[in-house]
Amino acid sequence: MDQVLCDFEGSFLVKYREKYPEEPFIPLEERNTFYIADQYAKLEPDMQDKARDIWNAEGFFLNLPEIKGGCQALTEMSQMEDVDVFICTSPLTFYKYCLQEKFKWVEDHLGPDWISRLVITKDKTMVHGDVLIDDKPRIRGVRDPPSWKQVLFTAPYNQKVDLRGRQRLNTWTDDCWRDIIEDFKKRI
């Protein structure tokens, strides 16, 4: 979900600057670690906690704007022949609000039927699939290799990542995602 369907980074930065207008911040184009906290920790020691307070707050997930075109693409993808779409998302360590808010987000943006397509897990390798569209540069877990091939969804912090044979998806707003899915359908 985060940074593939939901604009975590953009929303974080807006809320962070509202709450800490005097503090240093990292512009989106300079974000270079997968976990925001890691890069904020390098600014000043306590910035990590200040950053965490933003996404751990009640309502943060619920109010995340959509990554442009993501929900429309998912809806269309789910209507493709022989394609089953699931949303696989990892919870925050501080899970008090994010679990129910991720569910509510999916319900609000995609509809209640999508709740049964939502899988919450810290280990995405345990979920079966052919393709995983995800922004994380390196996904590890108990199952190695996983059943799926990752398509790296582009985010500022993964621009320079070694693709190791993976495809990239830069945006939902052109029809590239459709070509990728059609291509996978031919291969499997």
Add this chain to the structure above:
Amino acid sequence: MDQVLCDFEGSFLVKYREKYPEEPFIPLEERNTFYIADQYAKLEPDMQDKARDIWNAEGFFLNLPEIKGGCQALTEMSQMEDVDVFICTSPLTFYKYCLQEKFKWVEDHLGPDWISRLVITKDKTMVHGDVLIDDKPRIRGVRDPPSWKQVLFTAPYNQKVDLRGRQRLNTWTDDCWRDIIEDFKKRI
């Protein structure tokens, strides 16, 4: 989790009888449907909603007692060589409380490390594994057949179910679970 690790049925009945002492109820040994609501609906039309109010209430999941020996068995199972244990649980349709309470339950009863072993999904066929210990008589989903073989954890409503080649696990308090896991290890 429910009726394998957490005593959903027993706790439901106690709370239901406390809240509706004058209403008819179904003793545990007479429970014969997987979903409680289905059987309560047959008592009187509005009993289904009354029953649902019990498990949809804040704190219901959090306070579920453990199925005897379950957490100890899981802890020991996770220490077995070449065994990775995950907890795979389906959320209620009314997910407001159960998601975070399932996480908290696991944290309280098994420890914070187990959070990363928790998978929340309505479709358990999508989760990869060799064995799924589950009380549901018939588990269906997108992946058919799933990667795992089910071991049916005994509950009142699944006593007479056709096992269709499946093994049963009646309790965590003897060492049968260990034999089942060792047996699977030999087969795979």
